[in-house]
Amino acid sequence: MKALILAAGKGTRLGSLTENYPKPMLPVGGKPLLAHHMAWLRSFGITEVAVNLHHAADVIRDFFGDGERYGVKLTYSYEPELMGTAGAARRLEHFLDERFVVVYGDVFSNVDLARLESFHVDGLAAAAAGAGLTMSLYQVPNPTECGLVELDAGGRVRRFVEKPPPEEVFTDLANSGILICDPALLSEVPAETVYDFGRDLLPALLAQGCPVMGVPLTDGEYVIDIGTPASYTRAQQLARAVNSTPA
Secondary structure, three states: OOOEEOOOOOOHHHHHHHOOOOOOHEEEOOOOOOHHHHHHHOOOOOOOEEEOOOOHHHHHHHHHHHHHHHHEEEEEOOOOOOOHHHHHHHHHHOOOOOOOEEEEOOEEEEOOOOHHHHHHHHHHHHOOOOEEEEEEEEOOOOOOOOOHHHHHHHEEEEEEOOOOOHOOOOOOEEEEEEEEEOOHHHHHHHOOOOOHHHHHHHHHHHHHHOEEEEEOOOOOOEEOOOOOHHHHHHHHHHHEEEEEHHO
16 A cells, blocks of 8 residues: 655644644654654555645655655655645545555554555455445544544444534544545546545545445554644653553
């Protein structure tokens, strides 16, 4: 697999911390969050990684360069105007020419990508389909701020609602921001158009009957969105705990 890390956002909820600095470059456990991403992806044999850029783009490029010292080969995609999560992937269609994982750049995670891909492959086989999408899912305390997912007994997504109003909340199971995608799905994304996975692509795929699957986290897996001061503090605490645990 290849990987796309979404790192273009402005991170306004963190105030002055991200005024002139990309949110995925904030330190977690003594190193930039993106450095954790590189090590995590590499641990699953993923070494070809694209990063989309917009806000404070040079900070990321200057720090990581071509990625060699992190054991990966980096491709950058600068967006003069933000294109949305799926729009970012569409701009990289030439690079994303095999199955790929999409990682939101502001999540600190240890999700087992091999397990996620295996579930994806099995789901495609069960559906007799050549392409689909699989989401890693986690329980959230703030369901009105997330994309909520209802699964059937086999792990196929029956319903997906992006950031519903309180009266329409039906679960606390949400898209974690880690997705497995097949490259054929990029043809569903209009070129040079602002387009999101949650708001646009996922509802379109479900309407077409395309296989969309979901896998809840297991015990020991974690996903923390560092986009608020409280969650950033939690990620820092978890990183310290992980680093202090004997091997």
